[in-house]
Amino acid sequence: MKTQSIVVIDYGVGNLFNVESACKALDLDFLTTTDPQVVSNAARILLPGVGAFRPAMQRLHDGGLIEPLRNFVTSGRPLLGICLGMQLLFSTSEEHGSWNGLNFIPGKVVRLHEGAAASNSQVKIPHIGWNMVNRSPDHPSQSVLDGLPAPISVYFNHSFMAVPVDPNVVLGHCSYGENSVASVIRHNNIHGCQFHPERSADAGLRILYNFAHLDGLGSTHTGGY
Amino acid sequence: MGCCTRVIARLDIKGPNVIKGLQFEGHRVLGTADALATAYYRAGIDEIIYQDTVASLYQRSNIAELIKRAATGIFVPIAVGGGLRSIEDMRNVLRAGADKVILNTGAVKSPSLIDAGAREFGSQCIVCSIETARINGEYKVWVDYGREVSSLDPVSWAQEVVNRGAGEIIINSLMHDGMGEGFDLDIISQIAEKVSVPVVASGGAGKREHCLDVLRSTSANAVVVGSMFHYHYLQNSTQALPQQPSHLLGGEIDQGNFDFIKDGYGGDRAIMVQPTSVQEVKTFLSENGIVVRTAISSPLPDHRVSE
Numbered sequence: 001m002k003t004q005s006i007v008v009i010d011y012g013v014g015n016l017f018n019v020e021s022a023c024k025a026l027d028l029d030f031l032t033t034t035d036p037q038v039v040s041n042a043a044r045i046l047l048p049g050v051g052a053f054r055p056a057m058q059r060l061h062d063g064g065l066i067e068p069l070r071n072f073v074t075s076g077r078p079l080l081g082i083c084l085g086m087q088l089l090f091s092t093s094e095e096h097g098s099w100n101g102l103n104f105i106p107g108k109v110v111r112l113h114e115g116a117a118a119s120n121s122q123v124k125i126p127h128i129g130w131n132m133v134n135r136s137p138d139h140p141s142q143s144v145l146d147g148l149p150a151p152i153s154v155y156f157n158h159s160f161m162a163v164p165v166d167p168n169v170v171l172g173h174c175s176y177g178e179n180s181v182a183s184v185i186r187h188n189n190i191h192g193c194q195f196h197p198e199r200s201a202d203a204g205l206r207i208l209y210n211f212a213h214l215d216g217l218g219s220t221h222t223g224g225y
Numbered sequence: 226m227g228c229c230t231r232v233i234a235r236l237d238i239k240g241p242n243v244i245k246g247l248q249f250e251g252h253r254v255l256g257t258a259d260a261l262a263t264a265y266y267r268a269g270i271d272e273i274i275y276q277d278t279v280a281s282l283y284q285r286s287n288i289a290e291l292i293k294r295a296a297t298g299i300f301v302p303i304a305v306g307g308g309l310r311s312i313e314d315m316r317n318v319l320r321a322g323a324d325k326v327i328l329n330t331g332a333v334k335s336p337s338l339i340d341a342g343a344r345e346f347g348s349q350c351i352v353c354s355i356e357t358a359r360i361n362g363e364y365k366v367w368v369d370y371g372r373e374v375s376s377l378d379p380v381s382w383a384q385e386v387v388n389r390g391a392g393e394i395i396i397n398s399l400m401h402d403g404m405g406e407g408f409d410l411d412i413i414s415q416i417a418e419k420v421s422v423p424v425v426a427s428g429g430a431g432k433r434e435h436c437l438d439v440l441r442s443t444s445a446n447a448v449v450v451g452s453m454f455h456y457h458y459l460q461n462s463t464q465a466l467p468q469q470p471s472h473l474l475g476g477e478i479d480q481g482n483f484d485f486i487k488d489g490y491g492g493d494r495a496i497m498v499q500p501t502s503v504q505e506v507k508t509f510l511s512e513n514g515i516v517v518r519t520a521i522s523s524p525l526p527d528h529r530v531s532e
Contacts, residue, residue, distance in 0.1 A: 015319050015320055015322065015323075015324075017293070017296060017320060017321065017322040018296055018300075018322050021296055021297045021298075021300075021322065024297065025297070025298065025300070050346070050347060050349070050350065051345075051346060051347040052347060114421070124421055124422055124423045124446065125421065125422070126348060126349045126392045126393075126422070126423075127228065128228070128349060128392065128393055128423050128446075129228035129229060129230075129231050129271075129423065129446065129447065130228060130229040130231060130271055130518040131228045131229060132229070148521070152521065153229060153518040153519060153520075155301065155302055156228070157302070157324070157325075157349045157350070158349060159348065159349065159392075176228065196302075196324075198300060199300060199301055199302050200300065200301075201269075201300050201301055201520055202300075202520065202521050203520075203521050204300060205300060
């Protein structure tokens with residue numbers, strides 16, 4: 001079944017090849033673009049991102065993409081931010097200074113805590129590897145996690161994490177040392193994964209599939225796949 | 226709680242093929258990289274390393290095409306190393322679908338390459354491989370795929386690469402490579418205790434107990450397996466490698482590969498490697514208290530099957 005067009009935003013940050021490969025493997029109708037006009041007209045948007053927060057915001061700004069993204073989100077169409085792409089959705093980041101984000105979701109991006117050397121909860125940073133994502137107790141039934149068992153193992157690769165003002169934004173979280181990492185988030189039509197669904201084998205592919213089939217209000221179709 | 230411990234497959238690449246040697250010498254072709262990588266992905270591997278074995282030696286890297294092909298059907302992280310000497314080299318393999326780049330020779334010869342790579346692509350995608358072996362009783366860092374020794378001490382070099390921005394370290398013990406006699410626990414534990422980034426143990430896995438040993442007696446966060454998986458999946462190639470054209474297992478291989486394995490590397494050494502599947506390793510680790518990733522099976526809604 002072909003779905004509506006997904007627009008993958010290319011703003012020169014990180015590699016889009018794997019996100020595109022995953023979309024192809026899922027037989028999704030997608031388009032990668034740098035064009036603000038295409039972004040404005042998208043049915044749904046994937047915002048990937050690897051690297052540092054500030055240069056990424058700078059590139060979105062230089063590419064004239066911030067206003068189209070803001071308008072898109074306001075219109076209620078679904079957006080999925082991946083890794084740094086998810087962090088950019090928040091108000092501010094403390095990565096190498098203090099920087100403004102897209103501010104679609106109130107909250108800030110902070111560095112992971114290593115933990116005390118004496119405690120056995122000390123962890124290495126970056127957080128690289130597969131970790132278990134548990135669902136929040138009041139997790140809604142319709143989300144990108146639909147149809148997946150809980151917990152799921154997914155692939156993380158990051159040093160910073162988002163801390164939403166409203167804890168209900170967090171649909172799935174993982175423990176890493178003393179950190180509770182917001183791993184799957186949803187704020188109305190805005191979705192985010194701190195991990196890399198495109199690198200998380202079958203579980204990750206299912207998340208991308210679910211996103212491609214969400215309706216504008218953030219719920220999935222029921223039945224009829 | 227930390228991450229799941231990763232079980233990583235390493236493919237030593239020459240042209241389109243996977244090769245394997247002993248102590249980085251005497252390499253034989255085992256099959257195509259495409260076929261083995263696909264088999265490992267389907268078997269639930271956590272990550273795959275592509276190590277270009279000749280790029281560093283001949284100062285070229287043309288592994289990008291291979292990665293591009295792999296990345297279209299493999300949805301676990303791919304790390305690529307061999308002959309990466311510039312930001313452009315790194316960009317090439319990252320654009321082809323690699324998630325991480327592995328630096329060794331390039332970083333030893335020009336340490337600022339690590340800083341530049343971390344600045345450009347982020348620490349999370351810069352991995353430093355430290356190839357090490359003792360010479361006159363002292364551990365040293367080796368370069369050029371184990372052909373040349375440097376003056377660097379592996380432990381202080383490890384600390385330096387982290388300070389320069391490496392996000393992960395692979396410790397590759399040259400004398401243990403391909404031997405199947407276990408990891409070099411000494412140097413791995415020395416380094417793993419000194420650095421703040423994840424450490425990957427490589428070289429020497431011959432049976433699943435070796436993987437458990439290194440995870441228990443050092444603070445390594447991942448194990449690399451080569452021969453154990455290669456031999457398992459090649460021996461079971463009719464199931465494991467359905468896409469492997471049969472002629473590739475004959476014609477292009479430089480000598481009768483299966484006979485070669487069966488005879489113990491041409492008969493001059495006993496093979497210590499026990500062919501083992503990805504699942505057998507993971508189950509064994511899990512039974513012994515190591516947290517590993519459990520893959521979920523066929524999660525996509527399939528409209529051909531009624532739900």
